[in-house]
Amino acid sequence: MLLTLTTTHRPATELGYLLAKNPAHTQSFSLSFGAAHVFYPEATEERCTAALLLDVDPVALVRGRAPGEPGTLAQYVNDRPYVASSFLSVAIAQVFGSALGGKCRDRPELAEAPLPLSATLEALPCRGGEALLRRLFEPLGYDVAAERLPLDEAFPEWGQSAYLRVTLRRTCRLRELLTHLYVLVPVLDDKKHYYVGDAEVENLLAKGEGWLADHPERETIALRYLKHHRPLFRAALARLVADDDASPEESEDDKAAPEDRAEARMSLDEARRSAVVAALRRVGARSVLDLGCGEGKLLRRLLEERAIERVAGADVSLRSLEIARERLRLDDLPEKQRRRVQLFQASVTYRDARFSGYDAVTLVEVIEHVDPSRLGALTRNVFEHARPRVVLVTTPNAEYNVRFEGLPRGALRHGDHRFEWTRAELHAFCAKVAGAHGYAVEHLPIGPEDPALGAPTQMAVFTRAGAEASQAGVPS
Structure with a gap:
């Protein structure tokens, strides 16, 4: 051996x-x-x-x-x-x-x-x-x-x-x-x-820290690693998917942190979706994949766009996908409409063939939830392997945080955010990604702009070099 x-x-x-x-x-x-x-x-x-x-x-x-x-x-x-x-x-x-x-x-x-x-x-x-x-x-x-x-x-x-x-x-x-x-x-x-016993569950979880919970084959891995011992498998899986165990009544809005509710007073959530839809119209996208789709709010808006023939949403949380399915009323849609929509479980930090084949990929308030050490995997999966014609990324503008009442200085807007970038930091990140993978990038503000601090949300519109696309943007 x-x-x-x-x-x-x-x-x-x-x-x-x-x-x-x-x-x-x-x-x-x-x-x-x-x-x-x-x-x-x-x-x-x-x-x-x-x-x-x-x-x-x-x-x-x-x-x-x-x-x-x-x-x-x-x-x-x-x-x-x-x-x-x-x-x-x-x-x-x-x-x-x-x-x-x-x-x-x-x-x-x-x-x-x-x-x-x-x-x-x-x-x-x-x-x-x-x-x-x-x-x-x-x-x-x-x-x-x-x-x-x-x-x-x-x-x-x-x-x-x-x-x-x-x-x-x-x-x-x-x-x-x-x-x-x-x-x-x-x-x-x-x-x-x-022999495989309880200690092997702990061993699996320890060795799988940081990657196994989001792996698309986590069930297969856990079942085989534990020699098909069903009680041990169920115990391991319960701990791996603990984030999916929120009650059915608890939605994204219910779980919003105080900082998110401060954003809500400014209707930033809706402003982001409107900006993304407007940008997709400008580039003439016919098929769109929303990575980190959550409970499907953007997907619902995309289904209203007749020019978009195919819509897909991917999220690591099964519970969020179930809520998205209910929000979109997929079971009640006519057959022709149902064929336009696909929902599937996936993680943005793991390569997945299902990410390919779309005109546009959206990452709306997603990257700040990813550990900085895993951003390289995310960008490779999207820009190198999937290679859509257009990629739209929105993320908070950290400079604007001082405008939120009740948000302590230096705090992040959400407890699950791993980071929040200034405009200069996002520009530097996007320039590196665009240069490495053959894309041009344009930066656009979302929300009310402060002359010194900029807008509360920043959007980057990547267009693949050589791809025919109209100018992306947000109406002034």
Whole structure:
């Protein structure tokens, strides 16, 4: 069983500091199921590869069987010594424990640095095929290359095996890559070699912090990771989707913070929707995807636009989507109207093929709810992978906050906001995104303007270079 980790970070040999394993030495470690060996097939300033080789002893795995307990041939003859499985996860935790925990004693700054990394698994069982492999890793931002292995190269007529040679590439922190491998390799194998109990729920939630709750395959991941143990699965899922457990009567308006209610007195919510609809009219959008659609207020306005033939809304909250469905009265619409609308669960920070194929994508008061470290994933998903003709982004103008009565100085307008930007900060962010992905960007105010502070909401209208579109804007 072989895993290789490669980086082209300069100097690449700093991978040895991150893994706490000297590239000049081969090291071996005793494990309960065999041995693990770490060595470096290549270690130069330009490129460094660390290899983790597991030597699984199938006989040792059954030595603890109770006296008189029958054994089977499969306990001694199986694929466990050769394929990536939960044994690999245990080895990662025991051999690369400090790296998995995001610690690096000699180069602590390296542990927090995004590095160009690739991981290759020479034989990975994928019970669900390459499609499941991609559904698990691509939403996390990985480039996935997979090659199905033959049963025996000497006998091609025997056909293909159930195993894949997989390479994953991403620029990220090493601990993120190791964590995703730790959780998802056993999920793909759909087996575990050890007992699963309540502690494994805690382990899953700890390793999944920051990514699992929003992953589009979170149910599959949790169910397989917990060996299809339904009570444990339900316990894990309940904690992962805690944000979706609001009572049916509690809507976005009910949950609004005092700062939001200050905005409401200015009718900013309606002003934003009107500005977005006006901009979509100007660019002649025929199909629109509203990412972070919430309870469907903008979607309802879009359905009133006859020129828009197709409308979709995506949100991470199932409860919000249910409210949106009720708000749009989808069950009561004529068949022709129903075909115009699609609602689906998704996270803006995970790559999703369903985001593609629309003239315009809207992100209305969404980006400020995303952790700054995940904004890169959001922009790649929208501007690089989905690549609509037009992207509309609205977000609060932090400079204007001093005008809100009752909002303490320095406070954010909503408790869930991760940040709020000044006009200069938004302009800098948009210029970087537009330049990187081939878009032009225009900035427009929404709401009453203060001569010094600007408007309470700022909107950025991105137009893809070379795309035919009329001038986007908001009527004065």
